[in-house]
Amino acid sequence: MEPMTDSKNLLECVYYWEKKTPDRVYFTQPMGGGDANVKTWTWKEAIGEARRMATYLKSLDLPDRSHIALCSKNCAHWIMADLAIWMAGHVSIPIYPVLTADIVRYLLEHSESKLLFVGKLDPVWDEMKKGVPTDLPMVTFPLAPPNDHEQWDDIITKYEPITDPAERSPDEMATIIYTSGSTGIPKGAMISFGAMLQGAKGITNYLKTHADDRMLSYLPLPHVIERWAVESHSIYVSFPLFFTENIDTFLQDLRRAKPTLFISVPRLWLKFQLGVFQKIPQKKLNQLLKIPILKNIIKMKILKEMGLNQVRFAATGSAPIPKEIIEWYRNIGLELLEAYGMTENSGYSHCTKPGEVRPGYVGSPYPDVEQRLSKDGEVLVKSPCNMMGYFKMPEKTKEAFTEDGFLRTGDLGKIDERGRCKITGRAKELFKTSKGKYVAPAPIENLISTHPLVEACNVSGSGYPQPYGVVMLSDEARGAFKQGEKSAIERELTEHFNFINSHLAAYERLAFMAIVKDEWLPENGFLTPTMKIKRATIEKAYGPLADRWYNEKKSVVWER
Structure with missing residues (x-):
């Protein structure tokens, strides 16, 4: 079955597959308990639930083009809710499922969201929900933490499918995708229906993708890559999507999906x-x-x-x-x-x-x-x-x-x-050493990251004679360190340090690599939700130690 090439938006693609391939499986979702509890949705079933949720949203009498937020790990209900928001004539506001309460509050208030869908979330939700205004209505997915809000399954049982969904023009806004905020306050990029459709068409033509392809959806759906190359792409082509259960079952989920x-x-x-x-x-x-x-x-x-x-x-x-x-x-x-x-x-x-x-x-x-x-x-x-x-x-x-x-x-x-x-x-990442040379950190960080003992790193050195690297060890290396293998790790990283500097210009060569104890995570603010390092956070945390590290005059130094 070929995609609907004359469609004006992704919703028209959805209606096309709902009619042409109603019994074809679109979603496969673990519901807890691994292979013993996996649920599938055909196109008819998935779009049917989205239509029922759209009727509920219409019943709320929100102003046209209201903003409705989504906060959940990837799951079938995330995409069904996204479609329901569009069908009801509104705009979707994705929110990363790993954020501080302050950022959650900022995003909900800045986006002027009128309702929040909540789904699969880690225990970090207990902290995140402190940023949700107490008067903001919420609807929760079946896999959401226990709560007393409106429930997805109750709503789709009560409401009939919408038969007159809103018309959405290519030029109007479909969603606001907030940047990860690696360099400051997140900014909300307004993305049109036409842009989402064109991106899906473009990648389909470029990779010659088709309905027999398969993808596993696991990178955060609020991130533009997943939203474009997975959600929009699958809607345009109609290939099936598989979801993960949790980090511990990732390999099992990947083998179930057999992605192409x-x-x-x-x-x-x-x-x-x-x-x-x-x-x-x-x-x-x-x-x-x-x-x-x-x-x-x-x-x-x-x-x-x-x-x-495969x-x-x-x-x-x-x-x-x-x-x-x-x-x-x-x-x-x-x-x-x-x-x-x-x-x-x-x-x-x-x-x-x-x-x-x-x-x-x-x-x-x-x-x-x-x-x-x-x-x-x-x-x-x-x-x-x-x-x-x-x-x-x-x-x-x-x-x-x-x-x-x-x-x-x-x-x-x-x-x-x-x-x-x-x-x-x-x-904006270029920094100037005391010798007056500008240094780009990313290429040096690339070299540092080639060693299996290194999981993440940040290169700094503004105002110092030479740059330096701050290194977070890999899980394997942290385990070895706890078992008393600090000397072996230091020897390997000293060799790596010499290798790195042999590939750099004189003004770029590292003065040292500092090994830190913290594990950098989105939850503690060292990484963005998309796993990028937050330079400002890292430099604030370790910058005060730089003078001592420089004075040690060693290739590899350790945070005490």
Whole structure:
């Protein structure tokens, strides 16, 4: 079945599949208890529930185009609620399920949300809900924490399916996607129905995806990558979506889905790799992969264990990824396609073409996307999926675009002879050493992150003679440290430190790497909900220790 090519929005695609393939399974959702309790929804069932919820939303007599928030881990009900909001004539406001109460309060108040859907959430919800206004109505999904609010299942039992859903034009706002706030207060990017549809069409044409593909939805749906490449994409093409139960069942959920398309972020690709190394040491694996008679068997076994043996397109995005990671995955038979996009262009910007991967480059723009560099080397992008602007921030909106409509990405880059773009750093992340040299931290952090003992890092050094790195150890390394292997870890990281500096210009070379005790998580504010480091938080936490670390005059120092 071919997609509805003349559709004006994703809702028209939904109605098309509801009619053409009513009995085809769309969602597969673990409901607690693993394989013994998995629920599926056909297109008819899923859209039927969305229609019933839309009738309920209409019954509330909210003003047209009201803003309705969604806060839940990924699940079938998240997407059904999103569709119901649109059918009822409103605008959806996704909220990450791991935020502080202050940010939750800010988002709900800034977005002017009139109602909140709440779903699958960790115990952190006990803290988050302190930011929810007491007078804000709430509807809860079946997998939500126990509560006394309106229940999804009760509502869809009580209300009939909506038969006259709202007409939504391509130019009107469908959703507000808030940025992760890695450099300050989150900004709300207003995304139109036309942009969401065009992004879905574009990726479908680029990857030649079809109804027999499969995806696992696990990156946060409030993030633009998941919203575009998973939700919108699956609605346009009609391929089935699978969801995860929890972090402990991730591999089981992945093997159930058998995805043919898989997207992850660098930190998770690194975790997958470290998981392999825990079962078979890196040096031994490298030796086995050199044996002709064994290498193909080993590759297939690794990919099958990871649940990725049926993947035909694997992508990485959201942050730079070390070329060594790309090369390692290629060596086991999985080519990672680097992708690049922003909340402000719905994620639809650049992607490496299969067979044309150049490590360190995010690929070429999609065919209907234009790119160029400013005189200062900033990457400028004109995408059909560019945002309408920032909600209630006209000055920020004006700053975000050039006079001829190109989005200012804030990323510095260069373009090779084949049009592939390399991101060399964030313009606002550059810092100046006491020697007067400007340093871009991201490329150095990429080098640091190539070691399996390193899970995350941050390079600083403004006002000091040389930069320095702050390192969070991997789970494996933290376990080894607790078992008294500090000296062995220090030896390995000292070797890595020397390797890093041998690949850097003199003014970029690290004075030291500092190993810290904290685990950086979204919950404690060191990472954004999309797993990016929060530089300001890290530098505030460890900056006061820098003088002491410099004075130790060692390659590897430890937080006491």
